[in-house]
Amino acid sequence: MTMPIPRRMLAVVALLSFTFTVTAASAQTRDVAGSRDYPGIGRFAGSVITGYVMKDFDAARMQAAPFKDGQPADARRLEGRVFRIAYRTNPGPSILEVSRNFETQLAKAGFETLLACDTDACGAIPFTEAIDTLPVPQMWVDGFNYRYYAGRKTEGGRETYASVLVSQNNQEITAQVTVAESGAIANKMVDAAAMAKGLGETGHIALYGIYFDTDKAVLKPESRPTLEQIAKLLTSQPQLNVFIVGHTDSQGAYEYNLDLSKRRAEAVAAELVKSFRITQARLRTAGVGLLAPVGSNASDAGRALNRRVELVAP
Numbered sequence: 001m002t003m004p005i006p007r008r009m010l011a012v013v014a015l016l017s018f019t020f021t022v023t024a025a026s027a028q029t030r031d032v033a034g035s036r037d038y039p040g041i042g043r044f045a046g047s048v049i050t051g052y053v054m055k056d057f058d059a060a061r062m063q064a065a066p067f068k069d070g071q072p073a074d075a076r077r078l079e080g081r082v083f084r085i086a087y088r089t090n091p092g093p094s095i096l097e098v099s100r101n102f103e104t105q106l107a108k109a110g111f112e113t114l115l116a117c118d119t120d121a122c123g124a125i126p127f128t129e130a131i132d133t134l135p136v137p138q139m140w141v142d143g144f145n146y147r148y149y150a151g152r153k154t155e156g157g158r159e160t161y162a163s164v165l166v167s168q169n170n171q172e173i174t175a176q177v178t179v180a181e182s183g184a185i186a187n188k189m190v191d192a193a194a195m196a197k198g199l200g201e202t203g204h205i206a207l208y209g210i211y212f213d214t215d216k217a218v219l220k221p222e223s224r225p226t227l228e229q230i231a232k233l234l235t236s237q238p239q240l241n242v243f244i245v246g247h248t249d250s251q252g253a254y255e256y257n258l259d260l261s262k263r264r265a266e267a268v269a270a271e272l273v274k275s276f277r278i279t280q281a282r283l284r285t286a287g288v289g290l291l292a293p294v295g296s297n298a299s300d301a302g303r304a305l306n307r308r309v310e311l312v313a314p
Contacts, residue, residue: 028088034215034252038083038179039300040109041162044098047175051086051138053214056304058082060180061132062150062163064114067123072130074115078161078180081300084132085178086139091171098173099147099166111151111162118147131165132178139176140169158182189225192233195311199242204312206294210268215252217263219271227268230311231276243312244268246287249303254289262287268309284314 035052065074125143146167159182188208198205209226246261265285272278295302
């Protein structure tokens with residue numbers, strides 16, 4: 001007979017697990033791999049990046065007014081290129097000091113203030129629940145003690161929004177910068193006919209509809225339409241064999257990027273074999289990291305072009 005675990009013991013286990021998570025986060029002394037500050041904003045002195053996610057196209061939620069009667073008064077859903085960057089500082093500065101530094105820097109960068117408020121004035125806990133934040137331990141938010149800023153700037157006909165949420169955990173200040181560069185989604189779908197044309201004319205075709213999280217080699221579900229088109233191409237041309245080649249931008253160490261690009265190419269091949277019954281012998285994989293750029297790695301737009309998977313004809 002299985003004895004139930006006492007509730008008090010479960011609570012102790014949960015507390016120990018939570019303490020380990022917080023301690024592990026606090027032990028971090030360098031930025032997470034592949035991360036960087038958003039250009040023109042930077043970071044508070046002495047901070048490290050604990051979480052970083054950049055999507056070429058995503059949605060972000062921002063609040064442009066305090067909550068009223070516990071409900072959003074001006075919630076905005078923004079679509080475009082989205083950056084989420086979480087930081088942690090050592091003990092010493094206050095929430096207000098860190099937030100003011102970010103606010104000053106954003107003003108210098110041309111952002112006009114939409115909202116700047118502290119805990120109660122913002123809307124307390126319900127307010128923080130309506131904001132997109134990276135998960136613990138990347139970002140920690142104390143719903144009883146935080147400051148929030150949201151701003152907007154227009155440049156060259158394009159709107160960019162930025163928010164900063166600053167809170168505290170065990171005397172260390174945590175902050176998340178979220179930037180949404182508004183814009184329409186780029187058409188990254190390449191169908192089987194376009195793939196065949198590219199292979200026939202130039203010997204290769206770049207695919208931007210295959211998605212991975214930052215520093216991961218696990219295919220995201222939204223990659224399936226492009227995978228279906230690769231499978232359609234290979235099924236329609238049984239004699240065709242291809243190289244699947246992974247590419248990265250220049251962020252991160254050289255050897256790391258070589259390995260990551262290779263693992264991503266292997267993930268594509270494995271999925272084609274598993275889900276679409278393409279013979280493994282028809283697929284060869286390679287990773288070249290940052291060695292074959294098609295855009296400048298000095299800009300976000302160029303780096304986005306460089307992060308890709310290509311089909312190459314033997």
